[in-house]
Amino acid sequence: xxxxxxxxxxxxxxxxxxxxxxxxxxxxxxxxxxxxxxxxxxxxxxxxxxxxxxxxxxxxxxxxxxxxxxxxxxxxxxxxxxxxxxxxxxxxxxxxxxxxxxxxxxxxxxxxxxxxxxxxxxxxxxxxxxxxxxxxxxxxxxxxxxxxxxxxxxxxxxxxxxxxxxxxxxxxxxxxxxxxxxxxxxxxxxxxxxxxxxxxxxxxxxxxxxxxxxxxxxxxxxxxxxxxxxxxxxxxxxxxxxxxxxxxxxxxxxxxxxxxxxxxxxxxxxxxxxxxxxxxxxxxxxxxxxxxxxxxxxxxxxxxxxxx
Amino acid sequence: xxxxxxxxxxxxxxxxxxxxxxxxxxxxxxxxxxxxxxxxxxxxxxxxxxxxxxxxxxxxxxxxxxxxxxxxxxxxxxxxxxxxxxxxxxxxxxxxxxxxxxxxxxxxxxxxxxxxxxxxxxxxxxxxxxxxxxxxxxxxxxxxxxxxxxxxxxxxxxxxxxxxxxxxxxxxxxxxxxxxxxxxxxxxxxxxxxxxxxxxxxxxxxxxxxxxxxxxxxxxxxxxxxxxxxxxxxxxxxxxxxxxxxxxxxxxxxxxxxxxxxxxxxxxxxxxxxxxxxxxxxxxxxxxxxxxxxxxxxxxxxxxxxxxxxxxxxxxxxxxxxxxxxxxxxxxxxxxxxxxxxxxxxxxxxxxxxxxxxxxxxxxxxxxxxxxxxxxxxxxxxxxxxxxxxxxxxxxxxxxxxxxxxxxxxxxxxxxxxxxxxxxxxxxxxxxxxxxxxxxxxxxxxxxxxxxxxxxxxxxxxxxxxxxxxxxxxxxxxxxxxxxxxxxxxxxxxxxxxxxxxxxxxxxxxxxxxxxxxxxxxxxxxxxxxxxxxxxxxxxxxxxxxxxxxxxxxxxxxxxxxxxxxxxxxxxxxxxxxxxxxxxxxxxxxxxxxxxxxxxxxxxxxxxxxxxxxxxxxxxxxxxxxxxxxxxxxxxxxxxxxxxxxxxxxxxxxxxxxxxxxxxxxxxxxxxxxxxxxxxxxxxxxxxxx
Numbered sequence: 001x002x003x004x005x006x007x008x009x010x011x012x013x014x015x016x017x018x019x020x021x022x023x024x025x026x027x028x029x030x031x032x033x034x035x036x037x038x039x040x041x042x043x044x045x046x047x048x049x050x051x052x053x054x055x056x057x058x059x060x061x062x063x064x065x066x067x068x069x070x071x072x073x074x075x076x077x078x079x080x081x082x083x084x085x086x087x088x089x090x091x092x093x094x095x096x097x098x099x100x101x102x103x104x105x106x107x108x109x110x111x112x113x114x115x116x117x118x119x120x121x122x123x124x125x126x127x128x129x130x131x132x133x134x135x136x137x138x139x140x141x142x143x144x145x146x147x148x149x150x151x152x153x154x155x156x157x158x159x160x161x162x163x164x165x166x167x168x169x170x171x172x173x174x175x176x177x178x179x180x181x182x183x184x185x186x187x188x189x190x191x192x193x194x195x196x197x198x199x200x201x202x203x204x205x206x207x208x209x210x211x212x213x214x215x216x217x218x219x220x221x222x223x224x225x226x227x228x229x230x231x232x233x234x235x236x237x238x239x240x241x242x243x244x245x246x247x248x249x250x251x252x253x254x255x256x257x258x259x260x261x262x263x264x265x266x267x268x269x270x271x272x273x274x275x276x277x278x279x280x281x282x283x284x285x286x287x288x289x290x291x292x293x294x295x296x297x298x299x300x301x302x303x304x305x306x307x308x
Numbered sequence: 309x310x311x312x313x314x315x316x317x318x319x320x321x322x323x324x325x326x327x328x329x330x331x332x333x334x335x336x337x338x339x340x341x342x343x344x345x346x347x348x349x350x351x352x353x354x355x356x357x358x359x360x361x362x363x364x365x366x367x368x369x370x371x372x373x374x375x376x377x378x379x380x381x382x383x384x385x386x387x388x389x390x391x392x393x394x395x396x397x398x399x400x401x402x403x404x405x406x407x408x409x410x411x412x413x414x415x416x417x418x419x420x421x422x423x424x425x426x427x428x429x430x431x432x433x434x435x436x437x438x439x440x441x442x443x444x445x446x447x448x449x450x451x452x453x454x455x456x457x458x459x460x461x462x463x464x465x466x467x468x469x470x471x472x473x474x475x476x477x478x479x480x481x482x483x484x485x486x487x488x489x490x491x492x493x494x495x496x497x498x499x500x501x502x503x504x505x506x507x508x509x510x511x512x513x514x515x516x517x518x519x520x521x522x523x524x525x526x527x528x529x530x531x532x533x534x535x536x537x538x539x540x541x542x543x544x545x546x547x548x549x550x551x552x553x554x555x556x557x558x559x560x561x562x563x564x565x566x567x568x569x570x571x572x573x574x575x576x577x578x579x580x581x582x583x584x585x586x587x588x589x590x591x592x593x594x595x596x597x598x599x600x601x602x603x604x605x606x607x608x609x610x611x612x613x614x615x616x617x618x619x620x621x622x623x624x625x626x627x628x629x630x631x632x633x634x635x636x637x638x639x640x641x642x643x644x645x646x647x648x649x650x651x652x653x654x655x656x657x658x659x660x661x662x663x664x665x666x667x668x669x670x671x672x673x674x675x676x677x678x679x680x681x682x683x684x685x686x687x688x689x690x691x692x693x694x695x696x697x698x699x700x701x702x703x704x705x706x707x708x709x710x711x712x713x714x715x716x717x718x719x720x721x722x723x724x725x726x727x728x729x730x731x732x733x734x735x736x737x738x739x740x741x742x743x744x745x746x747x748x749x750x751x752x753x754x755x756x757x758x759x760x761x762x763x764x765x766x767x768x769x770x771x772x773x774x775x776x777x778x779x780x781x782x783x784x785x786x787x788x789x790x791x792x793x794x795x796x797x798x799x800x801x802x803x804x805x806x807x808x809x810x811x812x813x814x815x816x817x818x819x820x821x822x823x824x825x826x827x828x829x830x831x832x833x834x835x836x837x838x839x840x841x842x843x844x845x846x847x848x849x850x851x852x853x854x855x856x857x858x859x860x861x862x863x864x865x866x867x868x869x870x871x872x873x874x875x876x877x878x879x880x881x882x883x884x885x886x887x888x889x890x891x892x893x894x895x896x897x898x899x900x901x902x903x904x905x906x907x908x909x910x911x912x913x914x915x916x917x918x919x920x921x922x923x924x925x926x927x928x929x930x931x932x933x934x935x936x937x938x939x940x941x942x943x944x945x946x947x948x949x950x951x952x953x954x955x956x957x958x959x960x961x962x963x964x965x966x967x968x969x970x971x972x973x974x975x976x977x978x979x980x981x982x983x984x985x986x987x988x989x990x991x992x993x994x995x996x997x998x
Contacts, residue, residue: 170848
């Protein structure tokens with residue numbers, strides 16, 4: 001069952017990726033990418049390693065965190081839920097089969113596409129900074145999100161008020177629960193990682209709007225759909241979504257500050273661990289200054305980040 | 309708290325009916341935005357040190373038990389309507405049980421009460437549920453904190469007496485429950501399961517809840533390819549994959565997997581509801597009246613002479629001896645084996661084990677067990693899992709338990725299973741070794757996970773946390789076809805053997821001898837015909853139905869929730885590709901009162917609260933008719949013929965719901981509290997003073 005759902009997911013997302021790459025990235029960037037990919041891979045490798053480590057750590061922590069949080073976590077009482085539950089109920093009162101299908105699609109397929117496509121799109125840029133910021137922001141989302149999950153235990157609307165809120169996704173397409181339970185526990189609702197990761201992509205897409213103007217619009221739309229879908233499908237409360245947006249903001253801001261601060265490669269060259277931070281800063285300069293030269297015309301946000 | 313803010317001012321606007329409530333709240337959502345400041349003000353007045361009566365109501369989330377949380381939500385709304393401040397506390401099953409059974413944390417709790425055995429359980433389970441001696445304990449026993457001498461006497465009489473006298477005592481217990489409300493039984497669900505007849509066969513009726521039922525199953529359609537038979541069953545509870553300790557009270561309710569892993573002396577036979585010898589090759593029960601302390605009544609003691617099967621082994625190959633059985637009862641009575649300052653009885657099976665007076669090992673395979681109970685219920689002590697002494701002693705040693713320590717004052721091989729009542733059992737604090745700390749129900753040996761070494765027909769092959777658990781047939785078990793068995797009859801047809809066994813069991817409740825002889829006992833042993841049982845953990849009833857219908861799985865092992873049953877396609881029903889198994893459950897939904905806490909200790913308060921549950925509406929709306937509303941926790945055959953009237957006849961005879969269709973008549977409901985001396989303030993809040 002899980003395999004079947006996974007295969008379907010991979011096929012659909014692959015089709016979406018191919019179509020969007022053709023539409024948004026374009027032939028010339030792909031041609032450059034073929035020439036420069038080694039260099040770019042080298043530049044993004046460190047943060048990729050960090051992200052993968054966090055994801056692996058996350059999957060291990062997922063086994064223990066819920067039990068830990070039942071011990072130390074703050075159990076959110078029903079009060080917030082009762083106040084805003086009416087919003088979720090109102091949202092669901094608008095339900096039609098078409099909307100349910102649309103939001104289910106958003107929650108599963110569009111979401112995965114939204115997270116994967118910018119990796120492709122930013123990899124196609126000579127300047128790897130957007131990609132490094134994206135991966136750093138993902139890492140921060142997962143890390144900070146996990147911390148929230150340790151300290152806050154809460155169930156989503158479908159689990160708390162079954163008489164009012166339907167589990168539209170799982171009722172309509174039970175098979176998806178096999179997929180989502182691999183990634184999430186039903187007590188991990190605050191904040192909504194679906195919202196925070198989608199919003200992160202939307203924030204970064206807005207920053208790179210001069211490079212990928214159409215993608216910025218598409219990303220914004222999908223992020224909005226995903227955020228609404230989490231509530232429409234009865235999985236998250238409005239407060240979880242707001243917290244998700246806040247987490248995205250924090251992650252994007254932090255990643256902007258942190259990316260480019262340290263360079264693993266310089267550190268490896270100097271072989272002196274104690275000098276890693278200052279030398280990383282200075283050693284980074286040539287590469288950083290070289291990069292915007294290529295993309296400066298199309299990426300003002302990046303250079304403004306440099307100035308700050 | 310929207311509803312809370314709305315309800316006192318406009319009581320009639322609290323419709324529980326799904327559509328209207330939904331639209332009311334949807335409308336309220338629109339109105340909330342401008343008036344939210346106002347709602348907050350109301351709220352802060354309420355919170356302002358006011359003397360409003362407030363309660364916590366615990367239950368489990370929709371994913372764990374949709375019926376329970378829907379009942380709890382209904383009660384939450386009716387309690388709020390009568391002016392009580394309610395906090396709904398939703399926790400996953402294991403945490404819920406910890407709060408209810410070990411911490412006694414909630415004021416009220418809604419759940420499904422687990423009762424072992426077939427659809428018609430013996431009312432003796434109420435002894436463990438209600439006896440005062442367990443009120444201070446942590447575990448499945450008496451979570452309500454009830455203490456009542458008259459109730460204790462009735463419970464003891466039903467345990468010791470037989471026939472009419474026992475019946476009378478059971479009736480008093482039922483009347484006590486109905487009138488004084490330690491808990492309120494709500495409804496008894498019908499257990500639905502789904503199976504693919506092309507994959508398996510062998511269930512006698514719609515029931516599939518006990519070890520013997522699984523032994524009856526046979527796979528079909530794997531003709532002659534020599535491959536191993538494998539049953540792919542879907543399980544809706546992930547706890548067995550996380551913890552296999554048969555004593556962990558938070559990790560299991562009823563648990564057929566533990567039953568398959570751990571054999572007991574006797575096994576419950578579904579059709580007759582009786583207990584047949586299982587690990588015991590035969591047993592003889594001898595009851596003798598024994599004068600009561602004050603010379604009244606006819607309390608009984610029953611002594612069983614048990615002969616174990618000589619061919620039974622634990623999964624590690626060690627033979628099962630009388631010493632293992634004696635150890636089991638001693639260990640269940642005090643899991644610290646006398647090493648802790650106070651005894652730490654096991655948090656499960658407590659009511660049954662408390663009846664054991666004395667266990668005497670006579671030989672390798674023979675022992676006698678003296679039970680403080682009459683012949684009708686004495687053999688219930690035979691349904692606890694038998695644990696291997698060598699394994700558990702080793703495990704206990706890791707916790708600093710010295711098995712010989714508690715036996716110092718005792719004669720060899722005898723034990724006292726009611727250590728709490730006899731000070732002599734307690735260990736002296738000035739012993740050379742420091743006593744271990746063994747908080748009841750929580751300490752490692754009973755709460756932590758174990759490698760399950762039992763003696764059941766299946767043993768653990770593999771498990772993956774929250775994913776699945778695989779049991780493989782234990783070829784050293786006597787219920788396995790390949791097992792070297794001198795008996796001629798080996799066709800393993802359970803349906804037939806149960807029929808043969810019927811007449812025997814009719815008599816066994818009252819006759820002294822129950823063993824029908826060696827040959828008989830062996831020839832009617834059901835056989836485990838399936839090589840491997842794979843319990844695949846599935847997240848929901850909806851998905852489990854979908855997978856079974858699609859042929860992805862052979863069986864749903866867990867009870868399906870009523871809400872999902874309409875997902876079984878009519879076509880699959882019609883062409884016979886799936887079959888529905890249906891049976892009345894021995895378990896029941898209930899509202900538990902923690903009588904240790906505040907207003908809940910007041911019987912008048914409990915009686916008023918019991919009115920606030922519309923059982924008829926719950927059965928219709930929550931269970932779609934797949935449940936029966938109930939007044940008492942046991943089957944109809946135990947109800948009193950005359951007074952008091954405890955029969956459901958369209959409405960609850962003791963605590964009828966004021967209102968209909970789940971909608972509370974708020975004035976009438978508030979009158980129920982006022983008539984009992986409770987007071988309301990001018991804002992319609994029920995005051996805490998009473």
